[in-house]
Amino acid sequence: MKTISIIALICSFLTQFALAQNELASPPILRVTSTLQGYNIAQPWEKSAPYNRRGLGIVVGKNQILTTAEMVADATFIQLETTDGEKSMTAVTVAIDYEANLALLAAKSGEDTAFITDMQPIKIHDHAKLNDKVTIFQVEDNGMPLITTGVIRGADVISSFVDGHFFLTFEIKASMQSASNSFTIPVLKDGKLLGLLTSYDSKDQLVDCIAPEIVNAFLKDALDGDYNGFPSLGVDTASTNDEAFRAWLKLSDELGGIYINKVLRNSAAQRAGIKVADVLLKVGDHAITRRGYYTSEHYGQLYWSHLISGSNTIGQMITLTLLRDGKKLKQEVKLARKEEGIIPSHTYAKAPRYLIKGGIIFQELTLSYMKLFGDKWRSRAPIGFLDALNNPQDYEKGRKRLVFLSRTIPTDATLGYESIRTSIITKVNGKEIADIPALIKAFETPGIDGIHTIELDDNINKIYLDAKLSDKVDATFLQQGLPSLSREKE
């Protein structure tokens, strides 16, 4: 083991010598140690056990440290440390984008920031090219840099930390080794920052790295003090490379275009009047191919969504060229942030809302809840939940979130209901349930007989609770140490 690390050390020295001409002697890298603690999704009134994550950050401006969102999502404590471990201080998150997987940190007020302000902030590239040579910076326990070189093999629009949100990412071929700070590793080119490493596949020796276009857009947005996030069109698309389908759509051979499968509720596309079955031919001046790609300046073929989210800001107007019923039309769209929909794709920095009534636990459905059903949750989760996830349009009426009965604790008030779990709630005391606050309000007015009526989408579609008895039961939960019977604010 020892020999190996010595060899590694020598190698890194050698590499550094080789690169000395082009690289900064020491890029402004800091160790980041965070303590993360999220909520227990199954028991939303409590938090899960805290755990630590160690990674790196890089100074990009005065008291501005860039790292990934994954490093500091749900952080209760963030510490920054020089690579040699000599100096440290507590940091706070200034801006965070879970979808793009980026976060900007700053010293907590009152901390001595001198050692950071002394560091020369790193400059950031505007873009890269395929086959560019890059250096990946890690730090050994003893503070020595561990440098790996790699080559940009490809650029793709993929999701990193949160499923379903796609951003320009480089695929870099590099043979890395694990070091003490394996999260969030800066990737440099010619002494300037290219992006942050988000994952490494040791089998294929491939690195995913957030592209500088995304980093720059994030920083620009974050530094004005009010973070807005990346824009999205809010559509789901399908390719048009099927000849019969093209003929039916009246798409002539010289046209590319992708079929609009779904238009999300309250999205930029919906507000602009884009319809299902439209064909998107162009975004701005860029023609879209049958499979959804356009020819980018630096990276060859890129997926069309980068033209929206990676190249524009919220509120910006863009022009789309569409084919509707065989006729071309131009459509101005004012870009907006992606709506989270009735089932949010993530719940970082949010406390899950819930209500306990007489022993029945009500929650709002999130992707994190569905993932409690294990790796195969896409087939194992309750069918009703999967259906709502795949076909939200069938559930959106009257709802902001999908409120469901997660389980039933056996109490005097829930006698006979023990088997009811994971059922979607339709009404309580005759009122539609948009979210947990609406549910809490609906429970405030039981029927004149002092009975709550709960309507649900299950084998039994109506159950009842005695209002007085459930209040009595709820009081015992509080006595037994439950912190609160509900959480109304996220």
Next chain:
Amino acid sequence: MKMFKPFIIASSALLGSTIISSAQATPAPAPAPAPAPAAQTLAPAISTEDQVKASIYKSIVKIEVATQTADYKTPWNSGRFAGGTGTGFLIGKNRFLTNAHVVSNNKRVFITMHGSARKHKARVLHIAHDCDLAILEIDDFTPFEGLKHLEIGRIPQLESEVRVIGYPVGGDRISVTRGVVSRIDFNTYAHSRADQHLVVQIDAAINPGNSGGPVLQNGKVVGVAFQGLTSADNTGYMIPTPVVNRFLKDIEDGQYDHYMSLGISEFPMFNPAMRKVYNLSEDDPGVLVARVIAETPAAKALKEGDLLTAIDGYDVDSSGSVMIEGARVDMNEIVERKFAGDKVELSFARDGEKQTATVELTHFTAAQLQTVQYGKRPRYTIQGGLVFQPLTLNLFIAQRLDSPRIRRLIARYVSENIFKEREDIVILTSVLNDPVNEKLSGFSGNAVESINGIKIKNLQQAHELLNPKELPEFFVIRLDGVSRPLILPGKNINAINQRIQQTYGIGSPSFLTK
């Protein structure tokens, strides 16, 4: 000699349908000629008890079956040819009782008498997949004339000893094992996968080939051996006599009419708030009617939210049980014991008002979506290489359909009356790759919602829409939960179909007969 593991279905195992391989290939050694007794006095005296036992053996027959099992993945093919053995026994003149699963999907059935080499060609006279029983008859009954007809007895006592007789794997001749009755309970019948009836568990070794054999006590049949458990040793299950007797009574009129069902799902009436809403005191009987399935006997009288208080005068308690002959059983047991055309009296309360209604019982066919089908040729139709099949449990298992939308359709097919509008749920099961459909293979495993704008109700209709007299410019096929329609060109489709049929070796582009 190779030992056979039970044929596994769900957690239970069927015991009859083992495929004969080595057992059949190795000829049984000819019985050695019995040496002539040296002296009369040395020969053991044959007691009458042993004579009775031996005479019973002759009435217990070996059943050899050749089967053809449809392959729902390639419905145009002939399916899989195989075979198996089981046991049966004589219960009347030319009436052999056995399990339905022993003779399911059969092409040919032979019966062999104990101690004889002659194979008698047999026919299935009645088959009841829901209770896994069947009656066979043979062309020439003469050799069996005069043999004892086994008598059907009662449910054996717990802990009492029983004998299982049959022709299980491990040899060619008759085998006898003994065991003790260890449990009497309601349990799933693995053959249909959906039906639950009374089951008696015994600790005798029951093995493949025992299926359909009698379980005897004091010379009378107390059950029919039918399934085992793969996860536990020494557990055999038999069909007890009430189920056997019900089957025999059902077929008295010459046809099997299945079990009757009331057509409701109930919810226990334990909750104090629920009882308050229904104005019930602590001792009041009644279970909540949670769902009423359309076109069932219950639909003629009951509504969701009614309180069912009594069936045929038996008080229904708040969990849905009734007391019959001193035992607390599920209220559906009253209906289970009845036959097609029998009436049942329902007492219920609606909006606090007591009512009574008498309804005639019928068999509910829509529930068949949830049971395995046997002896049927799978239906299908193919257009442009797209294979369409109606959803059955067989198809669901064969194709491993896992789309949540389809699982939801199955789960709600009966309870939400989807069957009223969609007699068949037509599934795009596979795409036979061809230039005409090369981009469509990812869409298989979804249900067809409409073809050319017309909602699909059954396979026949889908077939007609896909094969109109005049070909349209396009066939527009919309799938449940899939936004993008599938498009097939009408032009040249007949030539394309011929090409696909030839490439994939498909004899007929459709089979629609139910």
